[in-house]
Amino acid sequence: MLQMLQHDLATDTPADAEVRRRRAVDAESDDSLRVHACHGPARQVEVLRDVITGLLEDDPTLEPRDILVMCPDIEAYAPLFSAAFGLGEEAGDFAHPAHGFRVRLADRSLVATNPLFQVTLGLLDLAAGRVTVSQVLDLATHPAVSRRFRFDEDALEKIEAWIADAGIRWGLDAEHRATYRLSTFEQNTWRAGLDRLLLGVAMAEAVVPEASGGLDRSHLGAVLPIDDVGSGDIDLVGRFVEFADRMQACIDALVAAEGVREWMDVLRAGVAALTSVSTTDAWQSAQLDRELAAVADSARTDTRVRLPDVRRLLDRRLGGRPTRANFRTGTLTVCTMVPMRSVPHRVVALVGLDDGVFPRVETVDGDDVLARDPHTGERDRRSEDRQLLLDAVMAARDHLVITYSGASDLDGSIRPPAVPVGELLDAVHGLADGLHDASGSRIVCTHPLQPFDPRLLQPPTPATFDRAAYEGARALSGLRAPKSPFLTGALPPMPDAREDVALDRLHGFFANPARAFLRERLDVIPLREEDTDLDAMPVELDGLEKWGVGERILHDALAGVHPDHAVRAETARGLVPPARLGDRTVEDVVKVVRALMQAAGPLRAVPARAVDVTVGLAGGRRLTGTVTGVHGTDLLTVSYSSLSAKARLRAWIDLLALTVAHPDTPWTAHVVAKSRGGAVHRMWGPLPPTAAAEWLADLVDVRDRGLCEPIPLPPKTSLAYAEAAGRRRDVGAEDAFAARDLAAPIDAARQAWETNRNRADAFPGEHADPSSARVYGPAAPLEVLLAGSGADEDWNSEPTRLGRYAVRVWEPEIAGGRRV
Numbered sequence: 001m002l003q004m005l006q007h008d009l010a011t012d013t014p015a016d017a018e019v020r021r022r023r024a025v026d027a028e029s030d031d032s033l034r035v036h037a038c039h040g041p042a043r044q045v046e047v048l049r050d051v052i053t054g055l056l057e058d059d060p061t062l063e064p065r066d067i068l069v070m071c072p073d074i075e076a077y078a079p080l081f082s083a084a085f086g087l088g089e090e091a092g093d094f095a096h097p098a099h100g101f102r103v104r105l106a107d108r109s110l111v112a113t114n115p116l117f118q119v120t121l122g123l124l125d126l127a128a129g130r131v132t133v134s135q136v137l138d139l140a141t142h143p144a145v146s147r148r149f150r151f152d153e154d155a156l157e158k159i160e161a162w163i164a165d166a167g168i169r170w171g172l173d174a175e176h177r178a179t180y181r182l183s184t185f186e187q188n189t190w191r192a193g194l195d196r197l198l199l200g201v202a203m204a205e206a207v208v209p210e211a212s213g214g215l216d217r218s219h220l221g222a223v224l225p226i227d228d229v230g231s232g233d234i235d236l237v238g239r240f241v242e243f244a245d246r247m248q249a250c251i252d253a254l255v256a257a258e259g260v261r262e263w264m265d266v267l268r269a270g271v272a273a274l275t276s277v278s279t280t281d282a283w284q285s286a287q288l289d290r291e292l293a294a295v296a297d298s299a300r301t302d303t304r305v306r307l308p309d310v311r312r313l314l315d316r317r318l319g320g321r322p323t324r325a326n327f328r329t330g331t332l333t334v335c336t337m338v339p340m341r342s343v344p345h346r347v348v349a350l351v352g353l354d355d356g357v358f359p360r361v362e363t364v365d366g367d368d369v370l371a372r373d374p375h376t377g378e379r380d381r382r383s384e385d386r387q388l389l390l391d392a393v394m395a396a397r398d399h400l401v402i403t404y405s406g407a408s409d410l411d412g413s414i415r416p417p418a419v420p421v422g423e424l425l426d427a428v429h430g431l432a433d434g435l436h437d438a439s440g441s442r443i444v445c446t447h448p449l450q451p452f453d454p455r456l457l458q459p460p461t462p463a464t465f466d467r468a469a470y471e472g473a474r475a476l477s478g479l480r481a482p483k484s485p486f487l488t489g490a491l492p493p494m495p496d497a498r499e500d501v502a503l504d505r506l507h508g509f510f511a512n513p514a515r516a517f518l519r520e521r522l523d524v525i526p527l528r529e530e531d532t533d534l535d536a537m538p539v540e541l542d543g544l545e546k547w548g549v550g551e552r553i554l555h556d557a558l559a560g561v562h563p564d565h566a567v568r569a570e571t572a573r574g575l576v577p578p579a580r581l582g583d584r585t586v587e588d589v590v591k592v593v594r595a596l597m598q599a600a601g602p603l604r605a606v607p608a609r610a611v612d613v614t615v616g617l618a619g620g621r622r623l624t625g626t627v628t629g630v631h632g633t634d635l636l637t638v639s640y641s642s643l644s645a646k647a648r649l650r651a652w653i654d655l656l657a658l659t660v661a662h663p664d665t666p667w668t669a670h671v672v673a674k675s676r677g678g679a680v681h682r683m684w685g686p687l688p689p690t691a692a693a694e695w696l697a698d699l700v701d702v703r704d705r706g707l708c709e710p711i712p713l714p715p716k717t718s719l720a721y722a723e724a725a726g727r728r729r730d731v732g733a734e735d736a737f738a739a740r741d742l743a744a745p746i747d748a749a750r751q752a753w754e755t756n757r758n759r760a761d762a763f764p765g766e767h768a769d770p771s772s773a774r775v776y777g778p779a780a781p782l783e784v785l786l787a788g789s790g791a792d793e794d795w796n797s798e799p800t801r802l803g804r805y806a807v808r809v810w811e812p813e814i815a816g817g818r819r820v
Contacts, residue, residue, distance in 0.1 A: 001030050001032050001033045001428065001431060002032035002033045002396060002398075002399070002400050003032070004431045005033065005393065005427065005428060005431060006393065006394055006396075008427070008431070009390065009393065009394065009427075010394070014427075014430055015430075015431070030442070031399065032398065032399055032400065033399075033400050033428060033443060034051070034399075034400075034401050034402070034443065034445060035402045035403075035404070035417070035421065035425065035443055035444045035445070036048075036051070036401070036402070036403045036404075036444075036445045036447060037404060037405075037406025037407065037417070037444060037445070037446045037447065038403055038404070038405060038406060038407075038447050039405065039406075039407045039408065039409040039412070039447070039448075039449040040405055040408070040409030041076065041077060041080060041352060041405070042080055042409070043409065043447065043449065043451070044351055044352065044403040044404070044405065045077065045080040045081060045084045045351065046084060046451050046466075047403060047447050048069070048349055048351055048401065048403055049084050049085065049096060049098045049465075049466075050463070050464050050465050050466070051349075051401055052067060052098065052101075052332070052347070052349070052401075053096070053097050053098050053465045054465070055067075055347060055399060059398075062346060062347070062398075063330075064101050064102065064330065064331060064332040065329065065330050065331065065332070065333075066345055066346040066347060067332050067333075067345060067346070067347040067348075067349065068333055068335070068343065068345040068347070068348050068349070068395070069081075069332065069333065069334040069335070069349045069351060070334075070335055070336065070337050070341060070342075070348070070349070070350055070351070070392055071334070071336060071337065071350070071351040071352040072336070072337050072352050072353070072357060072358045072360055072385070073336070073352065073357070073360075074105065074106075074107050074108060074334070074335065074336040075108070075109055075112060076352070077334075077351060077352060078105050078108065078112065078334075081103060081105060081334050082103075082105070084096075084098065085098050085099065085101050085103040085332070086099065086100075086101055086102060086103045095467075096465060096466050096467070097465050098465070101331075101332050102330065102331040102332065103331060103332045103333075103334060104329070104331040104332070104333050104334065105334050105335075106333060106334065106335040106336075107335050107336040107338065109318055109319050110287070110291065110317075110318040110319075111318050111319075114284045114287055114288065115142065115143060115144055115284065116144060116271055116275060116277070116284045116285065116287075116288045117288065117291075117318050118142065119139065119142055119144060119145065119271050119274060119275055120267050120271055120288065120292075120314070121311075121314065121318075122135070122138065122139050122142070123139075123247075123250055123251070123254065123267065123270050123271070123274075124254070124267075124307065124310065124311050124314070126139070126247070126251055127250075127251045127254040127255055127307060128307050128308070128311070130170040130171060130180070130535075131170060131171060131172055131176070131190065131251065132169070132170040132534075132535040133163055133168055133169060133170065133534040133535055134534060134535050136190075136244075136247070137156070137159075137160060137163075137534075139247065139274075140156060140159065140240075140243060141156060142275075144274075144275035144276060144277055144284075145243070145274050145275055147275070147276045147277070147278075148274060148275050148276035149239045149240070149242070149243045150239060151239070151240075151243075155236055158233065158236065159236070159240055160534075161228070162197055162226060162228070162229075162237075162240075163193065163534065164534065165226050165228060166192075166193030166194070166196045166197055166226055166574070167187065167188050167192075167193060167196075167573050167574020167575050168188060168189070168190055168192075168193035168194075168534075168574070169188035169189075169534065169535060169536060169537045169574075170188070170189075170535055170537070171188070171189040171190065172189060172190050172191060172248055172251065173186070173189050173190070173191040173192075174186045174189060174191075176189070177189070185578045185579070187571065187572075187574040187578055188537050188538075188574045188578075190244060190248070192223075192574065193574070194241055194244060195223045196223055196224060196225060196226050196572075197226050197229065197237060197240075197241070198237065198241065199220055199223050199224075199225040199226070200225040200226035200227065200228070200229035200237075201229050201234050201237055202225070203220075203225050204225060204227050205224060205225050205226065205227035222572060223572065224569055224572035224573060243274070246270075246273045246274055247274065249270075249273075250266065250269070250270030250273065250274070253266040253269075253270070254266050254267070254270070254307070255307075258304050258305075259299075259301065259302070259303060259304060259305075260295065260296055260298075260299035260303050260305055260310075260313075261296040261299070261301065263296075263305065263310050264292040264293065264295055264296040265296075267292060268288070268289060268292050271288060272285070291317065291318070294317075295313065295314070295317055309367075337350075337385065337388045337389075337392070338388070339384075339388065339391075341388075342388070342391035342392045342394070342395040343395060344395045344396075344397055345395060345396065345397065346396075346397045346398045346399070347396065347398060347399045347400075347401065348392050348393075348395050348396035348399070348400055348401070349400075349401040349402075349403070350389070350392055350400075350401070350402045350403070351403050352403070352404070353389075353402060353403070353404045353417065353418045353420070353421050354404050354405045354415070354417075354418060355404075355405075355415060355416050355417060355418045355419070356418075357418070358385060358389075358418045358420070358421075359381065359382035359383075359384075359385035359386060359418070359419075359420065360381055360382070360385055361381070361382070362381045385420070386420050389420050389421075389424070393424070402421060402424075404417045404418060404421060406446060407449070409449065412449065425443065425444070428443055451464060451466055451469040451472075452468075452469040452470075452471075452472030452473045452476065453473060453476075454473050454476050454477035456469070456470075456473050457470075457473050457474065457477060486710070486775055486776070486777075487709055487710070489709075490708045490709040491521065491708045491709060492708070493704065493707075493708060494520075494521065494707055494708075498619055498620070498621060499621065500621055500622045500623070500624055501617070501621060501622070501623045501624075501700055501703070502623075502624060502625055503613065503623060503624065503625020503626070503627070503653070503654075503657060504625060505520075505703075506623070506625075506653055506699065506700070506703060507649075507650050507653060509703045509706060509707075510646075510649045510650075510653065510699070510703075510713075510715065510809075511646045511649070511650070511715065512714075512715070512769070512771055513706045513710070513711055513713045513714070514710055514714070514769070514771040514772045514774070514775045514776075515769075515771035516703075516706065516707070517706055517707060517709070517710050517775070518771055518774060518775070520707055521707050521708075524774070537577075537578065538574075538575060538576060538577050538582075539577050539581060540577065540581070540585075541576070541577070541585055545575070546585065546588075546589065547640060547641065548575070549570055549575065549576060549585070549586070549589050550589045550592060550593060550640035550674075551639075551640045551641075552566070552569075552570065553566040553567065553570065553586075553589055553590065553593050554593050554596060554597075554638065554639075554640045556569065557593055557597055558597075558604075558638060563590050563593065563594070567586050567590065570582075570586065591678075592640065592674055592678060592679075593640070595678030595679040596638055596640070596672055596673075596674065596678075596679045597638075598679070599672045599678075599679040599681050600636060600638045600670075600672045600679075600681075603631055603634050603636045603670055603672075604631055604636065605631070606631040606632040606634075607631070608628070608629055608630065608631055608636075609630050609631075610626050610627065610628045610630065611626070611627045611630050611658060611661075611662070612624075612625075612626050612627075613625055613626070613627055613657045613658060613660075613661035613662075614661060615657055615660045615661050615693075615696065617697060617700055618697060621700075623657060623696070623700065625657065627654045627657060627658055630658075633665055633666055633667055633668060634667075634668050634669075634670055635651065635654055635655060635658065635667065635668065635669040635670065636670045636672070637650070637651055637669075637670070637671045637672070638671075638672045638673075639671070639672070639673050639674070640673075640674055641673060641674060642673055642674055642675065642680075643671060643673040643675070643680050643682060644673075644715070644716070645715035645716045645718075645719040646715050647671055647673060648671065648682065648719070648813060648817070649715060649809075649813070651669040651670075651671045651684065652669065652684060652812075652813045652816075652817070653696075653699065654669060655667055655668070655669035655684050655685055655687065655692075656687070656692045656695055656696040656699070657696065659685070659686070659687045659689055659692040660689060660692050660693045660696055663689035666685070666686035667685050667686060667687070668683055668684065668685035668686055669683060669684045669685055670682070670683045670820075671683075680819070681819065681820040682817055682818070682819055682820065683817065683818060683820050684813070684816045684817045684818075685816065687816060691812075695812045698795075698808060698809070699809065702805065702808065702809060710775045710776075711805055712784075712785035712786070712801050712802040712805055713802075713805045713806065713809065714752075714753065714766040714769070714772060714785075715766075716752040716753075716765070716766055717749045717752045717753040717765070717766050717782075717785070717802070717806075718749070718802065718805065718806035718809065718810060719752075719806070719810055720745075720748040720749050720751065720752040721745045721746070721748060721749040721802060721803055721806040721807075722745075722806040722807055722809075722810035722811060722814060723748065723810075723814060724744045724745040724747070724748035724749075725745045725798065725803060725806070725807055726811065726814055726815075727744065728744055728745060745803060746782070746786070746800070749782060749785070749802060749806075750782045751765075752765055752766065753765045753766050753767050753782045753785070754767055754781070754782060767779060767780050767781075767782075782802075785800075785801070785802040786800040786801060786802050786803075787800075787801065788801050789801040789804060793805075795807075795808045796808065796811075
């Protein structure tokens with residue numbers, strides 16, 4: 001079929017009807033021409049890998065040097081070829097046979113082969129943009145820059161944390177923001193953030209007396225120090241600030257540059273100041289100097305250019321260029337489609353002939369007079385690409401393989417081939433009589449999205465050489481085994497189960513029993529996805545960010561700092577919106593803080609102190625720890641958060657520990673938290689020491705059980721169940737609505753576990769917690785907490801396991817607490 005196509009193309013005459021009838025083509029055996037429709041570029045390379053491997057296996061005389069792979073854009077496909085071919089032993093036990101091939105990528109751009117050119121273009125992008133955090137971090141993580149300033153992974157991670165703490169977002173300084181008409185706002189700039197970082201080396205962010213006799217945050221002028229700079233980090237701070245200063249000096253020089261030679265000199269000096277290469281890579285610096293000097297020498301000394309012109313000039317200079325392809329060297333050659341590349345090979349593969357990509361469209365340069373006013377007979381990129389396709393077809397001796405994106409890899413929508421490929425298929429359909437009917441199954445091969453699709457296992461032989469994909473397809477086509485449970489039974493007690501219990505460990509367990517089991521027993525920390533935008537200035541704070549502002553202002557207020565000073569500190573941190581946007585946010589926060597301080601005022605008359613507790617438990621164990629926030633006989637917790645189940649349990653546990661450790665003192669616990677009306681106050685105690693000892697022993701026993709297996713005790717869900725169960729007991733079984741009340745605890749628990757619909761802005765319930773999802777599965781229903789109950793879990797008559805634990809833990813707290 002390929003030879004017939006080449007004959008018709010060479011003679012430029014389609015065969016007549018008699019010739020087409022004489023051409024007998026076996027639809028099953030003729031594989032000289034194949035077109036593969038795939039889902040996206042990555043799948044094209046995977047399919048080509050299997051096709052080439054199959055050709056090499058079928059023909060022992062065929063070698064990799066006899067194969068030529070061409071694509072319109074070598075830079076787009078180079079990483080895909082590097083991952084699909086030539087990995088060798090790095091591919092592991094399930095390596096594809098193609099990983100043993102030697103592959104050479106020709107016609108690469110200088111940016112891909114010399115990393116210093118990446119820094120050059122990065123500096124131009126910084127000079128043309130806002131100098132965002134992501135841009136600067138990308139530059140700092142470049143290997144040559146990291147080598148120059150000794151930035152390892154730990155250093156870069158610490159630098160990123162400092163940037164977030166300093167509130168840096170974008171802009172060198174206020175003057176640099178003048179282009180965006182924001183020159184009056186200094187916050188969130190690199191200068192403001194670096195000043196905070198440098199001040200943090202000399203002083204800590206602490207509460208200190210001010211000249212007027214009050215308390216204020218330590219600061220120098222309008223600069224607030226960062227409180228996370230240790231003495232061992234001073235050297236890193238110096239290196240990072242030096243990097244930022246050199247970067248800014250280069251950007252300022254680029255903005256002021258005019259002539260082409262001046263531009264190239266600034267770029268050369270900037271790259272030299274920011275990078276360092278090893279002795280073996282010294283050629284990179286020499287090549288950079290040589291190319292920039294060539295650009296400078298190519299222009300007149302009086303030529304004035306702007307930054308976009310320089311970027312366009314370097315893009316052309318550093319872009320992919322035809323280089324020595326080194327054909328017939330024993331390697332499989334991958335090159336771009338340029339003239340004089342279609343050297344005859346036994347196998348020619350064309351990759352990436354997608355509609356809209358091929359023929360290639362070149363952006364019109366405003367300085368190109370020919371492009372502005374084209375005439376017939378002048379160079380046309382699209383016509384040249386059509387000729388390159390014909391040259392590639394004529395260069396194939398035995399096999400021609402074409403791949404294109406026949407479907408979207410996002411939504412699966414069907415996409416047509418490029419127009420020249422469609423015309424080629426039309427020409428193939430006219431080669432012989434009857435060929436058009438069989439062309440769908442013989443010429444165009446449609447591939448599934450995934451390499452492990454079960455359709456690849458259809459007889460007679462699998463359509464892949466990828467062993468990992470083959471095993472995956474077998475697994476998908478076989479019987480599905482049910483997912484094994486997280487645990488088939490309780491684990492034995494921990495080796496230190498009879499040792500002392502730390503009070504903070506008890507707090508941590510009841511804050512999230514599932515997380516405590518994973519961390520303390522299995523040493524597993526579930527990952528949390530964090531979506532942070534380091535480049536955007538805060539304009540409107542979300543709930544979590546507003547809580548952070550409120551918690552810090554409240555903390556300062558409790559320390560004696562005036563609210564005006566606390567608000568000034570928040571502005572200096574750069575974590576609130578600028579100007580009036582921030583004033584409105586801070587005013588709402590300060591209003592709530594004043595309500596909290598007013599509600600907690602009578603309890604704070606006595607200075608706070610810390611009380612050490614040591615409680616004897618059964619079996620010779622002890623509960624030890626320190627309770628803070630004790631004012632006289634009152635344990636006080638003031639929080640900008642709402643009155644949550646975790647805060648209630650924490651105060652309750654501290655009260656039990658104080659009561660048992662010091663039974664002669666009438667201890668009370670108070671929690672003042674935020675509410676819609678301003679503040680809510682809940683208190684507990686005094687408690688009888690004997691009952692407190694029993695309740696504390698119950699909590700320790702629950703923790704011991706929770707470290708052997710996950711117990712159904714999520715704080716919000718169990719509290720909702722226990723409160724509804726208490727109301728049910730108050731109603732009594734003789735009430736007419738007793739049947740409805742029996743289901744009320746489960747309904748209340750379901751509301752807290754699955755969706756929390758009691759809030760106007762509904763948010764996922766506790767089943768979305770990463771630890772709960774790890775233990776019970778994603779979006780697990782409430783029934784996973786209700787089923788099962790051990791023989792020794794008969795502390796009460798609740799019909800569910802969740803109910804038994806919830807009532808055991810929460811019933812004393814609910815009975816002993818009250819709103820004030």
